[in-house]
Amino acid sequence: MAELNFRKMRVAFQGEPGAFSEAAAVQLLGDGIRTVPRTTFDSAFGAIAEGAADGLLVPVENTLAGSVVRVYDLLLESKLEMCGETILPIEHQLIGMPGARREDLRAVASHPMALAQCERFFSGSPQLKRVPAEDTAGSVREMMERGDRQFGAIAGHRAAGHYGAVILQENIQDNAENFTRFVLLLPPEQAKLYRGADAKKISLAMRLAHKPGALLASLEPFAKHGVNLLKIESRPIHGRPWEYQFYLDVEAEEPEHLELALKEVAEATSELRVLGKYAAARR
Numbered sequence: 001m002a003e004l005n006f007r008k009m010r011v012a013f014q015g016e017p018g019a020f021s022e023a024a025a026v027q028l029l030g031d032g033i034r035t036v037p038r039t040t041f042d043s044a045f046g047a048i049a050e051g052a053a054d055g056l057l058v059p060v061e062n063t064l065a066g067s068v069v070r071v072y073d074l075l076l077e078s079k080l081e082m083c084g085e086t087i088l089p090i091e092h093q094l095i096g097m098p099g100a101r102r103e104d105l106r107a108v109a110s111h112p113m114a115l116a117q118c119e120r121f122f123s124g125s126p127q128l129k130r131v132p133a134e135d136t137a138g139s140v141r142e143m144m145e146r147g148d149r150q151f152g153a154i155a156g157h158r159a160a161g162h163y164g165a166v167i168l169q170e171n172i173q174d175n176a177e178n179f180t181r182f183v184l185l186l187p188p189e190q191a192k193l194y195r196g197a198d199a200k201k202i203s204l205a206m207r208l209a210h211k212p213g214a215l216l217a218s219l220e221p222f223a224k225h226g227v228n229l230l231k232i233e234s235r236p237i238h239g240r241p242w243e244y245q246f247y248l249d250v251e252a253e254e255p256e257h258l259e260l261a262l263k264e265v266a267e268a269t270s271e272l273r274v275l276g277k278y279a280a281a282r283r
Contacts (some may be wrong), residue, residue, distance in 0.1 A: 006194055009054040011184075012036040012047035018137035018159030020088060024182040025057040028086035039134075045074045048187065056080065056185040062090070063179045065113060067233060072205075072247060075185070075275060082203050082276020083191035084184030091178075092118055094169040095140055095160045100149040102168040107131050109139040110154035118154060121172040128152075140165050181281070196279060201230070202258065203275040204248045206265065207237070214268070215246075221264035222250060225257040251280065 011033050013021035022035045036053045038044035047053035058071045075082075092114055096105065108115075108122075109131035115122075122128060133139035136155035140163045143153045152168065153159075160167050183203075186194055208214040222229050231249040236242075252258035266272045 004054055004190060004193075006055075007032045008034070010034045010036050010052070012038055012044045012053035012056045014038055014041045014044045014058065016135050016138040016141060018140065018155065018162035019135060020090060020137075020156050020158075020180065021057060021059060021182065022137075023156060023158045024059075024086055024088040024180070027088060028057065028084055028182070028184060041068075041070050041074055045078055045080075048080070054186075055190070057182055058185065059180050059182050061181045063177055064117065064175060067247075069235065072235065073238075076205060076245070076273075078185075079188065080185040081188050081191040082183045083186050083194045083199070083278050085181065085201070085278050085281040086184075087179050087181050087281045089178065090117075090173065090180055091156060091171050092136075092154050092173040093157060093160060093167045094121070094172050095143070095153045095155055095165045096168045097144065097147070097149045097151075098164065098166055100152070100166065100168065104150055105152045105168075106150040108152040108154055109133045109143065111136045111139070114154050117174055117178065118172050120174050121169075137162070183276070183278070185276075191276065195277060198279040199277045200253060201249060201251045201280040202277045204250065204262075204265075205271075205273045205275055206246050206248065206269045207243070207271040208246065209268075209270045210243075217268040218246075218265055221261040221268070224264070225252075225261040226254070227252045227258055227261045247275075 007030050011025045013025055015021050017037055025035055036047055044056055059068050060071055061067050107129040110133055112132045114136050115130050137159040139153040140155045140159040143151055144163050228251045230251055233247045234244040237245050
C-alpha cells in the first residue's frame with residue numbers, strides 16, 4: 001500500500017450508499033475515491049484488514065448528540081491512526097418518490113436521531129407517522145422499493161440523488177448548528193504519508209493513576225508548554241468499575257513544545273496513547 005493514491009483509495013464507512021458519512025468522505029478526499037459501505041461500525045473497522053478498503057472514515061462527534069462512543073471503543077482496540085478531519089453540516093431533507101407531493105404523505109421514515117432532530121417539522125405536521133429506520137440513506141432506499149407515494153423519508157441531499165428520489169422540503173432540522181466531525185483512519189505507515197506540515201491537532205487517550213491530584217498532574221504540562229487543550233471527555237473503562245478513560249484533543253504550534261508536554265503527561269499517567277495527528281478542519 002506504499003504507493004497508494006489517497007485521492008483514489010477505497011474508503012469504508014458505516015451506512016448505506018448516500019449516507020452522511022459517505023458525503024463526508026467525498027468532502028475530505030474528493031470524488032475520485034471509491035466508497036465501501038458497511039452495515040455497522042464493527043464491520044467498517046474490519047474492512048481494511050479484510051482487504052476490502054484502504055482507509056476508513058468515521059464520525060467521532062456531533063454538536064448536538066456528543067461523541068460517538070462505539071467509534072472511540074473500536075479505535076482503542078485497533079492500530080489505525082487518525083490522520084485527517086472534516087466537518088459536515090447535517091442538513092435533513094424531506095424526501096419522497098418522484099411524483100409525490102408533501103401534502104399526500106402519511107408516514108416518514110429515518111434514523112431515530114434524525115427524526116428527533118426534526119421535532120418542529122413533525123409538530124407542524126401531526127398527521128405524519130414517524131417510522132424508525134436503521135439508516136437515513138437506507139430509509140430512502142426502502143421508500144423507493146416500497147413504491148408508495150404516501151411514504152416519505154428524511155436524509156441528506158446525497159441520498160436523494162443516489163436513489164433517484166425528490167426533495168419535497170429542504171432543511172427541516174430544528175437546529176441550524178448541527179455539525180458532525182469525521183476523521184480519516186489509516187494504518188500507521190499510510191497515516192505518516194498522508195499527514196502534511198499543517199498536522200498540528202492531536203487526539204489522545206489516557207488513564208490516570210489512582211492517587212490525589214492525578215488529573216491535575218496530567219493536564220498541567222499542556223498549560224506549562226503552551227499546548228492548547230481543545231477537548232477533554234471521560235468514559236468508563238469496560239470491565240473496570242469506577243475507572244475512566246480520558247479522551248483529549250490538543251493543538252500545538254511548535255512540535256517541540258508538544259513533545260515536552262507529552263513526555264511529562266506520560267510520567268503523570270498510568271497509560272497514554274496518541275490516537276492520531278492531523279490538520280484541524282475549518283467550518
